[in-house]
Amino acid sequence: MRALALTLAVALAAGAASAAPTLNSRYADPAQPDISGIWQVTGWFSFSADKAIPKLRPPYDGLYAKRTTAFNAGKPIDDVTADCLPPGMPHIQVVPYPFEIMQTPGRVTMLFEYAGQVRRIYLDGGQPKEPDPTYYGTSVGRWDGDTLVVTTNNIREDTQDDFSGLPHSDALTITERFHRTAPDTLEDRITLDDPKAYAEPFTSTRVYKLHPAWTIGEYVCEENNRNQIQANGVTGFGVPTASK
């Protein structure tokens, strides 16, 4: 009798499990559409995969022209990431290191392999009040059907949109629409609305692939950074340090 009850319980549990939607990972929240798992961007790592840029207003156009000239000469300037400072938003969304999305009640958390960075997306109103500008800003999300819509503002001006040095101002508001277009594909339609730096809002759609077998590794940028920015603002290529 006891064996029969156990068999029934196992069968019921199995039935319940097969009826539930398949989740990407153990870190999904059954109350939300599932975008959990380990993802990596596809395509080139400029803000737009096709390297298109927003229409820049002065003085940001001049600043970007100066950076582009230095870049093309092989002497990139103002690249704060070379000093191991965080890339910030929106740059972190286009670096090709993988990141993990974890979903918990009222929260979507993105854990980036790149320098161990974190984005907290608040779905429950728990975001900081009257925040100061930060590298990743303040992100508030809501579900629009199976699309996660995230609005981010309070972003520092001294970061760049990508490694080409594309600038933004502190008036930047970013709207993202995360949507799974296939079981292994996540799309992020990213709109940059920056009335100080850009003549009009600029949108780029980036695509991420799921890597279920990967794990996120540790990455401490300060461990052996030989690319510190030099006194002239140019990214360095350091002399050999002692063997680690």
Add this chain to the structure above:
Amino acid sequence: MMERPVHLSRLIGLVLALAALPAAPALAHHSFAMFDREHATPMTGVIKDFQWTNPHVWIQVLVPDAKGAPQEWGVECTSVNFLRREGWEKDSLKPGDKVKLMIFPLKDGSHGGQLNKLVELNGSTASLPGYQ
């Protein structure tokens, strides 16, 4: 007796890892502008030091100059995690190893570059990837 399947599975893992090389370039924590990525260039030398570190793994190579005197070159690789996913390990290279590499040289002509791939190790063909 127990070691053999472990080694076999590791070998299969390596083959799978190499077969699944990402089309996207592995990357740096800084811009690539300093490197001449149009011209992958062969480099032959002897390993002086292999730094299995972040944000970059570094290969220090002694390369003979025109007069045969060894010159030290620094070759920047991607991160530990990227190389590990592509089949590298912390002891893939050791001081004294003879290597042939392909590198994207520094545009300013100084002794350095970015690893494109390892093609030969101690006289044997190797195929460990770097930046694509």
